[in-house]
């Protein structure tokens with residue numbers, strides 16, 4: 001088996017890089033969704049939500065960088081153009097959302113898709129004995145599941 005510079009199977013690392021690029025593309029779409037609702041949100045909860053969405057997009061931005069750098073560590077090349085992000089992602093695009101409930105629902109739906117992709121990657125990275133990607137996915141999953149719980153609590157009347 002051919003090994004790469006960090007001692008993992010080159011072939012499996014290549015596959016993982018492709019999967020991580022799909023996650024990266026979807027994260028960028030999620031990030032833009034968050035920017036959109038940060039800017040366009042209206043109503044009595046504006047000050048709360050405007051700040052909350054900023055906190056979330058800053059977190060997404062950090063994760064985007066971590067995913068891209070993991071791809072590089074595995075020997076791959078991270079996608080960086082809008083063109084590729086559009087082609088590789090499937091998260092719903094939230095356009096001109098001004099209502100709080102709709103904004104929070106968009107977040108829950110987006111994170112659900114990210115979680116499904118991350119669990120898929122976790123399976124592959126586990127099989128490749130790639131602890132670095134494993135632990136990154138585990139951390140993302142734990143944090144995002146907690147965010148979903150909080151968003152669901154917010155949605156409960």
Ligand SMILES: [Fe+2]
Nearest residue numbers: 038039050054
């Ligand atoms: Fe801002």
